[in-house]
Structures are given as C-alpha cells and as structure tokens.
Amino acid sequence: MSHHIVEAIDLCHCYGDGTQALTNITFRIHHGESVALVGANGAGKSTLLQHLNGVLLPTSGTIRIGEVPLVKETLRDIRRTVGMVFQDPDDQLFSPTIGQDVAFGPLNMGLPPADVAARVHEALERMEALHLKDKPVYRLSAGEKRRAAIATVLSMTPDILVLDEPTSGLDPRARRQLLGLLKAFRHTKIIATHDLDLVLELCPRTLVLHEGRVKADGSTREIFADQALLTACHLEKPLTMQGCPKCGGIP
Amino acid sequence: MANLGDRFRDLGRMDTMGSRESGLHRLDPRAKVLATAAFALAVSSFGRYEVAGLLPFMAFPVSLAILGEVPGGYLLKRIGLALPFVLLLGVLNPVLDREVLLQVGPLPITGGWLSFLSMALKLVLTAASAVVLVAITSMDGVCQALERLGMPQVFVVQIGFLHRYTFVLVEEAARMLRARELRSNGHDLTHREFGPLAGHLLLRTWDRAQRIHQAMLARGFEGEVHLLRRPSFGLQDALFLGAWCVAFLVLRLVNLPLLMGTLVSGGAQ
Numbered sequence A: 001m002s003h004h005i006v007e008a009i010d011l012c013h014c015y016g017d018g019t020q021a022l023t024n025i026t027f028r029i030h031h032g033e034s035v036a037l038v039g040a041n042g043a044g045k046s047t048l049l050q051h052l053n054g055v056l057l058p059t060s061g062t063i064r065i066g067e068v069p070l071v072k073e074t075l076r077d078i079r080r081t082v083g084m085v086f087q088d089p090d091d092q093l094f095s096p097t098i099g100q101d102v103a104f105g106p107l108n109m110g111l112p113p114a115d116v117a118a119r120v121h122e123a124l125e126r127m128e129a130l131h132l133k134d135k136p137v138y139r140l141s142a143g144e145k146r147r148a149a150i151a152t153v154l155s156m157t158p159d160i161l162v163l164d165e166p167t168s169g170l171d172p173r174a175r176r177q178l179l180g181l182l183k184a185f186r187h188t189k190i191i192a193t194h195d196l197d198l199v200l201e202l203c204p205r206t207l208v209l210h211e212g213r214v215k216a217d218g219s220t221r222e223i224f225a226d227q228a229l230l231t232a233c234h235l236e237k238p239l240t241m242q243g244c245p246k247c248g249g250i251p
Numbered sequence B: 001m002a003n004l005g006d007r008f009r010d011l012g013r014m015d016t017m018g019s020r021e022s023g024l025h026r027l028d029p030r031a032k033v034l035a036t037a038a039f040a041l042a043v044s045s046f047g048r049y050e051v052a053g054l055l056p057f058m059a060f061p062v063s064l065a066i067l068g069e070v071p072g073g074y075l076l077k078r079i080g081l082a083l084p085f086v087l088l089l090g091v092l093n094p095v096l097d098r099e100v101l102l103q104v105g106p107l108p109i110t111g112g113w114l115s116f117l118s119m120a121l122k123l124v125l126t127a128a129s130a131v132v133l134v135a136i137t138s139m140d141g142v143c144q145a146l147e148r149l150g151m152p153q154v155f156v157v158q159i160g161f162l163h164r165y166t167f168v169l170v171e172e173a174a175r176m177l178r179a180r181e182l183r184s185n186g187h188d189l190t191h192r193e194f195g196p197l198a199g200h201l202l203l204r205t206w207d208r209a210q211r212i213h214q215a216m217l218a219r220g221f222e223g224e225v226h227l228l229r230r231p232s233f234g235l236q237d238a239l240f241l242g243a244w245c246v247a248f249l250v251l252r253l254v255n256l257p258l259l260m261g262t263l264v265s266g267g268a269q
Helices: A045-052 A072-081 A098-108 A113-126 A142-154 A172-183 A196-202 A220-225 A227-232 B002-018 B029-044 B052-067 B072-080 B083-090 B111-137 B139-148 B153-182 B191-218 B235-253 B256-268
Strands: A006-014 A020-029 A034-038 A060-065 A082-085 A160-164 A188-192 A205-210 A213-219 B100-104 B107-110
Touching: A006 A045, A020 A045, A020 A205, A020 A213, A034 A045, A034 A196, A045 A060, A045 A082, A045 A160, A045 A188, A072 A082, A082 A142, A098 A113, A098 A142, A113 A142, A142 A172, A172 A196, A188 A196, A196 A220, A205 A220, A213 A220, A213 A227, A220 A227, B002 B111, B002 B139, B029 B052, B029 B111, B029 B139, B029 B235, B052 B072, B052 B111, B052 B235, B052 B256, B072 B111, B083 B111, B100 B111, B107 B111, B111 B139, B139 B153, B153 B191
Parallel strands: A034 A188, A034 A205, A082 A160, A160 A188
Antiparallel strands: A006 A020, A006 A060, A205 A213, B100 B107
16 A cells, blocks of 8 residues: 555755745655644645645655655646645635536546546535535535535545645534544545644644744644644644633643 | 626526536537537628518527526526627717618618617627527537537637636626725725726736646646536437528528518518
8 A cells, every 4th residue: 555655855845936935844654644734824834735746846855655756747646646625615616516526537537427427426425415416616605615625536536635724614513524524534634724623633643834844743642732842833732632711621 | 796796606607507407408519519600600691781581590599598498587688798799889880871771661771770780680699699508508518519629629728718717707806896895985996996906806816717727737637628428429419400500591591581571461462
C-alpha cells in the first residue's frame, strides 16, 4: 500500500511577488494516517495543500505521492490518487446539477457511463446526499454543499483525501454529521483546519505550521498540551481541553 | 440587489432544464444543434421586407418549447433580453426608408417599418430557438455537439468557459452590489463609483474563475467536455433533423400565409 504515502522533502514555495510561503517543509505521512495541518491565518496551510495534487508546483524540494515524485508528467495519476476538497464548496461545484458535478471526475477519467452512474450513486449515498442529485448548487444549504463537494472527490475513488477547512461555516448539527462521515473513511486524510476540536476527534497526528515552516509534528494530544508552542504559533487549546471557566476542571 | 440575484437563479434554471429527461432531451445534441442552425439559416435568408413568410417559422421554437416543457413565461423573458438590440439596430429604418410599400386600409406602411418588423421577427425567432436549444440540450450538450461536429476543441472550451464565467460574474456582481447598497443610504450608483467597482469585480471574478479552474484540474479536466449522456446519432435523430430541414425548405419556398390568403380570398370570389 506504499502508494498511499505522502512525503515532502525540503519543500519550498515562493510566489511570483517574492513572498516566501513555505520553507524547508519535510514530513512523511503513512497509509491510513489521519493528519491535521494547523496554523494561524497565513501560516502556509493552503499553499501546502495545493502542492499535494499539483495545483502548485514546488519552487524547490520534492513532493512524493507513494513512490512517485510530483512533476508535470505524473500529474494525471497523482490527481486520481489525491482527492482535494477545496475550502469554498462554491468553487468546487460548478455544474448545473450535483449529479453532474459528481460525475465530472469519473467522466474525465474516461470511465464508461454505467460505471460513472454507479460511482455517482455510491459517492452521494456515502455522503448522505443522494436526494441532492438533481438539485442545482444554489438551492443547497452550506452543509449540503460541503457534503456534495466531498462526494465530487469520492467518486474518483482517491486513496488520499485532502480537505481544506471542511467544517468552516457549518452549523453544529451539520458539523457533527460531517465529522461522523469523515470518521468512517479509511483513506489517508490530511485536514487543514482551525477547528481544533475536530482535530482532537479525527486526527491522532498534527503538523503545526508557522510562517511557512513546520514548528511541530507529532501526537495531537501532546501538541495541544504544549501551551508555549500553541501561543508561539497563535493557536489556542481546543475547547474540550480548556478548563471550566468557573471551577477550572477539565470535563 | 435582489434583482441580480434573481437573474442568476434564472440563468441557472436554464441549465437545470437542460438536464431533464424527455424524448427531446434524449435526442443527440448534434441533431438539435444542426436543426437550429438550419432554422437560423432559413430565417435569415428572407428578404429585408418579408414579414408574412416568417410567421410560420414560429412553429419550430414553440413546438420544441412545448414538447421540452420549457415554460412560456420564462421563454418570453429570455427573448425580451434580445429586444434592446433589435431597437438599437433598427430604430433608424423607419426614418431612413420612407417609401410606402403597403397600404393596410387607410394606413400606409413604409419600407422602413417593414424592414424593422422583419428584422425584429428574425431576431426574436433566432433568439427563441437558441434559448430553447439550450433549455432542451444544456450548454454542455451544445458544446459537446459542436466538438463532435468538428469545431476545434479550443473554441468549444472557450464557449463552455464563457458560459460558466457568466455565473461567476453575476454572482460576484450581486455580492458587491448588495454590499454597496446596504451602505449607500439610498443613493444610486454614480459613474465615479462604477469604475472602481467594475475593476474590482474583474479582479474578484478572475480570482474565483482561477479557483474553479483549479478545482476542475484537480478532478482530471484536460480540456475536453465529457457528458454522461453520449448518444450515437440514430434513426430518431435523423428523422428529427430531416423532418425539420424539409419543413424549413418548404416554408422558405412557399409563402404559407400568402397562399392561405389567396385561397381564402379566391374561395370568397
């Protein structure tokens, strides 16, 4: 199962205007791991995510998906392996109906129509969104849009799921529903988020980014217990790890 | 700016209609595109003063709209968008061409009015057929048909993207105008504000379009339009196309309203 491994070696990215967004990022994520990418705004999370399926290419350093280095020639295979769920579902859903949007990826993979239809059905069912199949995007609530956006990626049966802020803008019930669905996935998951309570529930491992560098990489519980590190990286403990404001006790 | 938001929903409605399931929707998009092209060709080939001969051509968009369950009110609204162009193009005809060509009772009709009417009719007919085509085929279906008919892929992708960009543009414009309106204290948009707003809109839509393009690339888009429905050109499609082409040819060669008028008035004598 080595093709589920995600590896960055001395990855650097410098934008056209000279902004150094990532500096010497190195990590290795193994098959089936669920890893959170946390950091303040502008820490480089989205830039790093965009490297994982070639939306951006490294200025220097290497990204490897499995044993395959990410270069222009390998983009097609890597994009099939790494499913990317964008931060704003409105950017991800562009077809007239949700069903057509979920079919977009499998159709581009050249699958026969019967297989495409089966994958659309399966992906929507898995995201509890089968009833949205014939609906246009603008009729959906934020939670429905988010589930549909994930279905558009699941239909390509990726081995690795990359999610950018999956719970932003969701009400508590929609967030809880999404959390339950994500928990059931066996994929290798990389989740960039500010929702640290989600990280506690879903990701045993956390990478902390600060000013384009990896500040910490390790057990989520240990990292979140390190107050000095969190403060230095402009982060706060998740609510469930904060003491009761009255008695100071942790539930 | 609820109005613009509504327009956006209206635009989306046309796309949603295109993905319905009906006999007409299931026809090969190529048959529908070719029939519409033949229709436009036949309509535009009429002389500049011809009005009566154009009227029977209404049958094409009207019958397709009925069979494809395209709501009449919706169709009229869309055609209404083409009317300002008609006015702009033909407004000077009645002024420039004052030769009386027809006498309807005491009312003299000049060549200018006839040519204006003829042009308006041609534009309305072609606009109606184009709206109905998209409503029963979807824009992606039309693009796929154009590609399969031999149009270079780069043009097809441009048309598809232009269509998608319209949505992005309207959506972003609606957001910006809503934000302005909430703080405008009832003042109308001035030309001074318009410049920066338009510039900002371009930059915002540019960014958004780029993100959408990235999302498409991330799901394997390589410049080709794929559709779940990819029918092969069958007997039904050939019959649809053939029957309409014959109808257009007959209606082009035989002036049906004139013929009926002659028959009726001949019968009365």
